[in-house]
Amino acid sequence: MTVRKSQSKLTAEEKRAFTNALLELKRTGVYDRYVNAHNAFLMSDSDFGDRVGHRAPSFLPWHRRFLLDFEAALQKVDPKVSLPYWDWTVDRTPSSSLWAADFLGGTNRARDGQVLDGPFAYAGGKWAITVGVDARTYLRRTLGAGGAQLPTKDEVNSVLAMPVYDSAPWNSTSGGFRNHLEGWRGPGLHNKVHVWVGGHMASAASPNDPVFWMHHAFIDMLWSEWQRRNPKSAYLPAAPTANVVDFHGKLRPWNDVTPADLMDHRKFYTFDTER
Amino acid sequence: MNMITRRRAFGIAVGAAAAVGLTACDKGGSAASSASASPNAEASGPALSIPTGGIDEVYEGRRIQITLDPGAHHDGQHMPGMPNIKIDGKELHLMRNADNSWVTVVNHYETFADPISAAKAAVRDLQGANLLPFAPTGGTP
Numbered sequence: 001m002t003v004r005k006s007q008s009k010l011t012a013e014e015k016r017a018f019t020n021a022l023l024e025l026k027r028t029g030v031y032d033r034y035v036n037a038h039n040a041f042l043m044s045d046s047d048f049g050d051r052v053g054h055r056a057p058s059f060l061p062w063h064r065r066f067l068l069d070f071e072a073a074l075q076k077v078d079p080k081v082s083l084p085y086w087d088w089t090v091d092r093t094p095s096s097s098l099w100a101a102d103f104l105g106g107t108n109r110a111r112d113g114q115v116l117d118g119p120f121a122y123a124g125g126k127w128a129i130t131v132g133v134d135a136r137t138y139l140r141r142t143l144g145a146g147g148a149q150l151p152t153k154d155e156v157n158s159v160l161a162m163p164v165y166d167s168a169p170w171n172s173t174s175g176g177f178r179n180h181l182e183g184w185r186g187p188g189l190h191n192k193v194h195v196w197v198g199g200h201m202a203s204a205a206s207p208n209d210p211v212f213w214m215h216h217a218f219i220d221m222l223w224s225e226w227q228r229r230n231p232k233s234a235y236l237p238a239a240p241t242a243n244v245v246d247f248h249g250k251l252r253p254w255n256d257v258t259p260a261d262l263m264d265h266r267k268f269y270t271f272d273t274e275r
Numbered sequence: 276m277n278m279i280t281r282r283r284a285f286g287i288a289v290g291a292a293a294a295v296g297l298t299a300c301d302k303g304g305s306a307a308s309s310a311s312a313s314p315n316a317e318a319s320g321p322a323l324s325i326p327t328g329g330i331d332e333v334y335e336g337r338r339i340q341i342t343l344d345p346g347a348h349h350d351g352q353h354m355p356g357m358p359n360i361k362i363d364g365k366e367l368h369l370m371r372n373a374d375n376s377w378v379t380v381v382n383h384y385e386t387f388a389d390p391i392s393a394a395k396a397a398v399r400d401l402q403g404a405n406l407l408p409f410a411p412t413g414g415t416p
Contacts, residue, residue, distance in 0.1 A: 030416075037416040042383060043409075047373035055372075069416055112402055133368075133380045134404040173373045183384070184372075194384035202400070204368075204380040204409065 002071065002269035004221070007084040007098055007214055008091055009272065015103050018084065019119045021077040022210050023126050034070055035131045035207045037253070042204050047171040050243050052252050055172040057165070057236060058245040059182050060223045061262040063216050065251060068268055070213060082269065085217035088193055089153040094143040104211055106143070113140035113199045120210060132205045139209060142198025150196050155187035160226050165236045170244045177226055177233075181219065190219050224265050235259050330391060337398045338363050341390050358390045360397075365406035367397050380409050 010018070025031040041053035041062075053062045067083060074081045091098055099106035105118020115138070120127040122138035129137050144150075162177040172184035183191030193215050194201045200208040207213070227233075237246045245251055248258050266274075330341040340361040360367040360379070368380040369390060376386035377393045381400050387393035 034416045039409075043368070043370075043380070046370070048371075066416075073416075132407065133409045134401055134406050136404045169373065171373050184386075191384040195382075202382055202384055204383040206383070 002075075002082045003272055004082050004217055004269050005084055005272040007086050007103075008096075010084055012102065014080075014084075017078050017081050018074075019103065019210075021074045021081045023119055024077045025073055026127060030073055032131050034066075034073075035205060038066065038207045039131065039204055041252075042206075047173070051171065052245055055179075055182065055184065056244050057170055057178055058249075058251060058259055059178055060220070061235075061259040062245075062251055064220050064223075064262045064265065065254060065257055067213065067216055067220060071269075083217045084214050085221050085271070086211060086214035087218055088150045088196075088215070089156055092150045098211070098214075099143065107141045107145075107199075110145075112136075112138075113142050115139045115141055129200070129205075129208050132200070132208065133203050140199030141201065141209065144196055145198060148196045148198065149192070151187050151189045151192050156189065156222065159186060159189060160222065160229055163230050163233050165233055167236070170237065170241060176236075177230075181222060181226075189222075190215075220265065221271055224271070227263075235263065334395050334398050336403075337401070339391070339394045339398065340364075341394065360390055360394045362394065362398060362401070362406055366408070367394060367406055368409055369393060381406075 005014075022031065025034075038053070045051040045054040045056060047055055052058050053066070056062075071081075071083045074083070086098060094106060098104055101117040103118065105115045105120055107113060108116035115121050116123070120139050122128065127139055129139060142148075159177060159180040162180060164176045166176040166178040167174050172179065172182075175185070180186035181189050183189045194206060197209065197211060197215075200206060201212060201215075235247045237244065240246050240249065245259060247260050251257050251259070265271075329343060330339065332339055338361075342359050344357045344359055357371070358369060360369050370378050372378065372386055374386075376388060377390055378384075378386055379393045379397050381397035382393065385396075387396060
């Protein structure tokens with residue numbers, strides 16, 4: 001059984017195994033297929049039409065399945081690897097070990113945001129951006145530039161206390177836990193972290209930055225924590241609803257999995273905090 | 276390129292301006308108050324609207340053109356006045372949110388009060404880089 005660990009608890013060897021597996025997926029072209037797939041949904045998910053991966057109730061189960069697929073791809077390269085999660089309520093500065101040269105590298109250049117050190121620096125020759133919104137081919141971050149702030153633990157707790165999963169109109173204006181965790185309303189949790197990292201993470205080509213997976217692994221963990229704190233709350237909508245995926249609706253692009261199938265993460269992995 | 280050094284005033288009279296944020300919507304437009312629409316939008320100045328003739332101006336050395344596409348269809352919805360943004364002639368993909376705020380492909384996780392604010396934020400992020408056509412296909416990894 002896969003155990004997902006906090007990125008801050010990984011050994012040097014585990015960090016190396018994770019980044020090496022990422023580089024191998026990049027080399028074989030598999031990585032960029034995931035970037036492209038995510039972006040296709042980000043671009044087509046609309047408040048005014050069908051939406052499945054974003055601004056919709058299925059934001060959480062969709063990303064759970066997307067991460068499971070990606071983690072399986074990593075494990076084909078190295079069976080010992082699992083997706084680490086980044087708890088940005090704790091590791092919340094650009095000087096965190098997350099951004100050190102032996103892990104994701106940092107932001108070394110204000111002029112263009114180019115990541116200059118670590119395995120994903122452009123000069124290393126192994127991480128050229130091929131699926132981006134502009135012509136820059138190097139990975140970029142801004143890490144808190146311009147006064148951007150990461151969400152706080154108090155803000156996370158306020159959202160975890162919301163008892164209703166989601167509500168009509170089931171989009172980026174909804175009340176409820178999902179839209180507040182996604183961050184279109186309230187303290188702006190998930191979205192705010194994309195903006196804080198900046199560069200590719202702030203764009204529609206966000207998975208180009210490997211921290212995407214670690215951010216979403218933590219969002220996924222927060223979903224499971226919300227379930228633990230709100231045991232009587234269920235996924236909504238329960239019944240078929242226009243433009244969105246209900247509890248027993250099929251999730252694109254897989255079409256063979258429903259939110260109901262993805263409610264319990266322990267079918268697939270556990271978190272290090274649960275051991 | 277025909278350099279334009281200041282805003283080309285198509286419909287400069289404020290009274291004649293069509294506020295895209297108010298007119299572009301025919302569904303769900305009142306779902307949220309404008310007060311909560313855009314915490315990250317530019318705070319300076321009054322809310323910008325798009326003159327009926329569009330916007331054509333230079334910001335930080337980049338040419339921003341915004342045109343209205345009357346009668347556009349988006350995801351099956353009739354949405355009159357859907358704006359198109361170009362930066363130095365390259366399309367900046369824009370998406371409207373149900374509360375009439377906006378996101379672009381460059382800043383996809385923060386919302387802006389109007390298309391010109393979104394375009395200016397994109398110019399700042401691009402730092403001189405050119406936009407590429409961004410049309411991911413498929414969806415299956």
